[in-house]
Amino acid sequence: MSKERPVRVALDAMGGDHGPEAVVEGAARLSIEERPVQVFLVGDPERIGTELAKHRYDPSWIQVVPAAGSVAMDAKPAAALDDNPDCSVLVAARLVADGEADALVSAGSTGATILASSRTFQRLPGIRRCALASVYPTEQRHGDRGDPFALMLDVGATLNATAEDLVGFAVMGSAYARIISDNQDPKVALLSNGTEPNKGTEAIVHAHELLSRMDTLHFAGNVEGLDIPRGTVDVIVTEGFLGNVVLKMLEGVSEVVVDLARDAYARKFLYRMGLTMLSQGLRQLRTMTDWKQYGGAPLLGFDKVVIKAHGRSNARAVRNAVKVAAKAVDRDLAGQIRAGMKR
Amino acid sequence: MSKERPVRVALDAMGGDHGPEAVVEGAARLSIEERPVQVFLVGDPERIGTELAKHRYDPSWIQVVPAAGSVAMDAKPAAALDDNPDCSVLVAARLVADGEADALVSAGSTGATILASSRTFQRLPGIRRCALASVYPTEQRHGDRGDPFALMLDVGATLNATAEDLVGFAVMGSAYARIISDNQDPKVALLSNGTEPNKGTEAIVHAHELLSRMDTLHFAGNVEGLDIPRGTVDVIVTEGFLGNVVLKMLEGVSEVVVDLARDAYARKFLYRMGLTMLSQGLRQLRTMTDWKQYGGAPLLGFDKVVIKAHGRSNARAVRNAVKVAAKAVDRDLAGQIRAGMKR
Structure with a gap:
């Protein structure tokens, strides 16, 4: 990707629980930062205009592209896209497919974003x-920046994965961790019910064999459930059904921990003596538990960069997702994956 | 099961990380309690004798049954059982199959316990x-006693499960929760990637259909990963591969939480002001995280009661596992499952 031209991101302005409000504010904020990104705000021009008027922004970095409606968060993706070929996520995806933009970012329905990408990209x-x-x-930290986060994939795009699919996931996860998390040599592992190479489903056992022979990534073998919260490896590879359950469970665990902490805090008089420390602790905990707010989930496997921002994204999260998309374009994520797939 | 005769449990004395030490002590303790259980201690008579000599016990409730060796925790179960048909877990299982005992309890290798049961029971x-x-x-409480525990199955006996297998698991989990957790109407759910009936793998979608038509249990539909720590239902049904990952992940999460809490406690001076409260909190947390110590995992599906105590079981955990086995026999777990399977 040329360094001269700024990255251009097609941003589905209508997606997400907070609708155009959070998305437009995120784009506005980004436009006046030191290193802005060219953003196409795709959606209802009137609503986008109303939201834009509320914020300070640099119009040279924002362009509004009209689209007719959007996919509701609870709609069936296939039917919604069929019924409305000019909805915001499809118009945004076409901008990318046509080369007018470099990446797609949406905080809308995950299913619709996946399907729009499948129908539009290669x-x-x-x-x-x-x-x-x-x-x-x-618990453990990762990469050069010492991030307290690891990467897991697939977390819901494909229910069942073959051995070859898992190998592809491993290559894509490794490339993404290298590019986005500044991790030069990410350790990649298969999630299984034991660390031995013969443990797991047929697909996992076979993927283990295939990955052991590859030299384009750092394959660390199998990990178990225990290793997920510990963060023994940088990238955990699994099929989408299991990944989805595990990720939602992590969300649930952190919600429960926050609930318990809040409860204890409210009830126990003695705790109040440690007020400052505790509130700091709770803040930290909340940051941890809101982690999904702080970036976006990449949808990997296409020739174009696609970032799915969380439905609950606020302006800051949208801004972060766009920055991540721009970084992935700048560092040629697709090219890295292509190179990784060569055996 | 007749109330006149005490329940007789065949206890694999050689299994578990603490070997006969913890198992024999557990049996000894139980023999002098108010409501003892008849225990066959199966294993090396000399080592059992040495351990028995260290404790106060009532010999009328303990009988030693010789066996030749045991299955090492890291051995391949099939080969180990083939090589040694008179190892402790097989001898104990035969005592049950022959009607000399009513239930099998082992803290030894899970694989060996499952395989010994498969080979010996119907x-x-x-x-x-x-x-x-x-x-x-x-987080939520369950049953008449308000237990802060829910039940999950399968957690590792079968990798893949068909729809019919999942239905069987649901019936067995429901029966077990009714009998052991004093939960008159346990809510049973399938673990999936969404709550809608059409979400999940083919097996899950079909199992949902089948379970919806059954009136021998309280089917609550699908739950997601989020619902696991919350405890929205009393019994969660899943195939063994996923259940194994989820259970180990829960162990990992609690270990990490304990680590973090211990860290915070050691480092922060201000926390010490809440010393009493915090140490109480940590104790609670540790109790929660050691939950696997406090009972045993039932191996369900056989005509005999089988309880797998955790490999790390101490004497108290062994004693609890034997008590659970006796309760399952007393309340006719197998009969309850039989009744539940009638459609």
Whole structure:
């Protein structure tokens, strides 16, 4: 990707629980930062205009592209896209496919974002199935920046994965961790029910064999459930069904921990003596538990960069997702994955 | 099961990380309690004798049954059982199959316990696959006693499960929760990647259909990963691969939480002001995290009661596992499962 031209991101302005409000504010903020990104705000021009008027922004970095409606968070993706070929996520995806933008970012329905991407982009050579990746908090730290997050994929794009699919996920996860988390040599592992190479489903056992023979990534073998919160490796590879359950469970665990902490805090008089420390602790905990707010989940496997921001994204999270998309374009994520797939 | 005769439990004395030490002590303790259980201590008579000599016990409730060796925790179960048909877990299982004892309890290798049971016992009508069930701590409380634990199965006996297998697991989990957790109407759910009936793998979608039509249990539909730590339902049904990952992950999460809490406690001076409260909190947390110590995992699906105590079991945990086995026999777990399978 040329360094001269700024990265251009097609941003689905209508997606997410907070609608255009959070998305437009995120774009506005980004436009007046030191290193802005060219953003296409795709959606209802009137609503986007109303939101834009509320914020300070640099119009040279923002362009509004009209679209007719959007996919509701609870709609069936296939039917919604069929019924409305000019909805915001499809118009945004076409901007990318046509080369007018470099990356797609949406905080809308995950299913619709995946389907719009499948219908509009090409899959990378050797990749049969795309994967949604997500960072999650771990005890151990990762990469040059010492991030307290590891990456897991697939977390819900494909229910079942073959051995070849898992190999593709491993290559894509490794490339993403290298590029986005500044981790030069990310350790990648398969999630299984034991660390021995013969443990797991047929697909996992076979993927283990295939990955052991590859030299384009650092394969660390199998990890178990225990290793997920510990963060023993940088990238955990699994099929989408299991990844989805695990990720939601992590969300649930952190919600429960916050609940318990809040409860204890409210009830126990003695705790109040440690007020300052505790509130700091709770803040830290909340930061951890809100981790999904702080970036976006890459949808990997296409020739274009796609970032799915969390539905609950606020302006800051949208801004972060766009920055991540720009970084992935700048550092040529697709090219890295292509190179990684060469055996 | 007749109330006149005390329940007789065949206890694999050689299994577990603490070997006969913890197992024999557990049996000794139980023999002098108010409501003892008849225990066959199966293993090396000399080592059992040495351990027995260290404790106060009532010999009328303990009988030593010789066996030749045991299955090492890291041995391949099939080969180990083939090589040694008179190892402690097989001798103990035969005592049960022959009607000399009513239930099998082992803290030894899980694989060996499952395989010994498969080779020695009959499966209940309609049950093709056995399931290992485990309790785990939840935010919400369960049953008449308000237990902070829910039940999950299968957690590792069968990798993949068909729809019919999942139905069997649901019936068995429901029966176990009713009998052991004093929960008159346990809510049973399938673990999936969404709550809608059409979410999940083919097996899960089909199992959902089948379970919806059954009136021998309280089917609550699908739950997601989020619901695991919350404890939205009393019994969560899943295939063994996923259940194993989830259970180990819960162990990992609690270990990490204890680590973090211990760290914070050691480092922060201000926390010391709340010393009493905090140490109480940590104790609670540790109790929660050691939950696997406090009972045993039932291996369900056979015509006999089988309880797998955790490998790390101490004397108290062994004693608890034997008590649970006796309760399952007393309340006719197998009969309850049989009744539940009738559609």
